[in-house]
Amino acid sequence: MCSSSVILPPSPAPFKGQPSEDTAPVLTGGRRRPYKLSERSGTALIQEGSNAMSSWGLKNRLARIIRPATGRTVMLAVDHGYFLGPTSGLESPAETIAPLAPYADTLMLTRGVLRSSVDPRVDVPIVLRVSGGTSILSELSNEGVVTTMEDAVRLNASGVALSIYVGSPYERQTLLSLAALVDDGERHGIPVLAVTAVGKDMARDARYLALACRIAAELGAHFVKTYYCDNFEHVVRTCPVPVVIAGGKKLPEKEALELAASAVRDGASGVDMGRNIFQSVNPVAMIQAVRAVVHGDATAAQAYELFKSLQRPAPRKARAKARAKR
Numbered sequence: 001m002c003s004s005s006v007i008l009p010p011s012p013a014p015f016k017g018q019p020s021e022d023t024a025p026v027l028t029g030g031r032r033r034p035y036k037l038s039e040r041s042g043t044a045l046i047q048e049g050s051n052a053m054s055s056w057g058l059k060n061r062l063a064r065i066i067r068p069a070t071g072r073t074v075m076l077a078v079d080h081g082y083f084l085g086p087t088s089g090l091e092s093p094a095e096t097i098a099p100l101a102p103y104a105d106t107l108m109l110t111r112g113v114l115r116s117s118v119d120p121r122v123d124v125p126i127v128l129r130v131s132g133g134t135s136i137l138s139e140l141s142n143e144g145v146v147t148t149m150e151d152a153v154r155l156n157a158s159g160v161a162l163s164i165y166v167g168s169p170y171e172r173q174t175l176l177s178l179a180a181l182v183d184d185g186e187r188h189g190i191p192v193l194a195v196t197a198v199g200k201d202m203a204r205d206a207r208y209l210a211l212a213c214r215i216a217a218e219l220g221a222h223f224v225k226t227y228y229c230d231n232f233e234h235v236v237r238t239c240p241v242p243v244v245i246a247g248g249k250k251l252p253e254k255e256a257l258e259l260a261a262s263a264v265r266d267g268a269s270g271v272d273m274g275r276n277i278f279q280s281v282n283p284v285a286m287i288q289a290v291r292a293v294v295h296g297d298a299t300a301a302q303a304y305e306l307f308k309s310l311q312r313p314a315p316r317k318a319r320a321k322a323r324a325k326r
Ligand code: R5P
Pocket: 077, 078, 079, 080, 108, 163, 195, 197, 246, 247, 248, 249, 272, 273, 274, 275, 276
């Protein structure tokens, strides 16, 4: 994966790890931070010699998702249709995913969209959403496991994801499903991502999110996805496995980049971002800007400049276009 080469226009103020102009941002070339696993975010679990995960296959798959070079990941979440139907920007999943896949460390999606809408020759790790069975029209917490681990193996998934609904009517059912899925994942060497779904009545604050993340980790989840919040350090510090953040509803690009930068600053192992990428005015530019934050330690301001510069046509192309108009 990540083999595509993109010619960048002259970039704004340099940031740590920023690649040179003639290389794709973060994907190819460019200085990377030295191999450093963050114990704070629990990424040390994948270190060689750790007993925390006994399966080589499981560690290997997790290392495909959370990049060892930075200890972080840019997951592209395109699983929204599993309960929302044709979400804006994802009406035609194939069209949305194809240009973004080269910039994603991982695609998070359902088996239906994977089979129907992703070219099997694409070299990008897959985290398969395996929980579902409800819709936006019903009680969302009443989810079950809708895809077997055997199917995940058949689909060459690098991980599986399931939502837990702590504090919701079907809390127990979703937590027991998580525990069973972890058993199954351990048997097959496939890491499990617990997604902390937040019910309508729940506050997205550090107290609640730390509770949900910690329960997920206690039940054996190998990594957890949650939301960014005030005092997010508390959520990360009290969760012994890596934590990634969802993007949530669409924000202006600058704010979405600030969200990502704050999250990694506060210990997140990256993002599992959907709408703030695929609903952007320029999704391909946006995912590259997010990568600059997550893997290049760019500030939000630097990443936003990158986003804007990627929207401008390359100078030579612009000149050719102007000439053609004359
Ligand atoms: C929701 O449960 C879905 O799993 C999405 O993957 C998740 O919400 C992340 O997407 P977004 O960044 O759009 O919130």
